[in-house]
């Protein structure tokens with residue numbers, strides 16, 4: 166039997182906010198570990214997802230890095246998010262650029278910006294093709310044709326509901342472009358992101374689901390304690406908000422809102438932990454938490470100075 170070629174490497178997944186990057190990665194790994202939301206700017210910090218892959222020729226390990234969507238806001242937290250995304254592209258062997266398939270000119274601008282800013286070998290995924298008619302999809306593919314010499318391939322996808330064939334096509338294209346390198350991690354691992362950070366994202370996801378308007382953007386979550394108790398995992402987490410009025414909104418009348426939020430978040434944590442969870446949520450106001458470097462660092466956003 167012919168020996169397989171072993172390649173492994175890091176692949177940054179980039180694209181504008183709401184393009185479907187986290188959805189794609191959750192579906193590749195078949196576990197909802199990355200935060201997905203209808204709202205923009207959901208992912209704040211990079212998270213990695215490890216996928217082993219074998220075909221007739223290759224035996225590879227792909228380490229995908231989910232990144233915050235590329236955007237142009239000047240807020241400090243958003244600056245951090247942009248820094249994370251750009252650093253992930255710089256550190257990776259390849260990129261996957263996720264674009265929203267569209268016939269609108271402004272969508273392709275995101276891709277043009279990426280090409281201008283990064284000199285990185287990459288593939289392009291045109292996502293959300295379920296929202297286009299056949300004719301629109303053809304037009305969209307046509308508009309990306311002019312860039313075909315600058316990437317390794319352009320693949321139309323439906324990240325929300327990706328089929329095995331498309332997944333195989335994407336992974337096959339990536340593994341043959343990765344460096345020759347033994348696997349970096351044990352193939353049983355699905356992420357090097359620590360469980361604490363995964364629970365944090367699960368609770369943030371619940372906040373994104375439960376609240377509209379400013380709360381998802383004006384809040385964050387800090388995990389204070391994770392303790393294994395007999396037959397139950399105890400998680401104590403703090404929801405940080407910028408104003409007392411937001412704290413009152415999260416708690417709700419007689420604590421009813423936080424109770425329902427806690428129940429949504431607990432179920433997400435239980436699914437990820439594969440065991441029963443007792444989740445204790447507390448809310449704390451820290452004025453200007455998202456405009457202060459020190460507080461941001463304390464919550465886990467390690468700025469490069």
Ligand SMILES: Nc1nc2c(ncn2[C@@H]2O[C@H](COP(=O)(O)OP(=O)(O)OP(=O)(O)O)[C@@H](O)[C@H]2O)c(=O)[nH]1
Pocket residue numbers: 180181182183184185186187188189200201202203204205206207208209232233234235292293294295296322323324325326
């Ligand atoms: N119609 C449709 N919607 C999709 C598809 N893939 C993802 N979505 C939706 O797009 C929204 C954004 O998805 P996310 O995965 O959170 O997007 P993201 O690129 O990670 O966004 P940020 O973290 O903010 O950068 C969610 O509501 C998804 O359900 C798809 O193939 N079709």
Ligand SMILES: [Mg+2]
Pocket residue numbers: 186187188200201207208231232233234
């Ligand atoms: Mg995301």
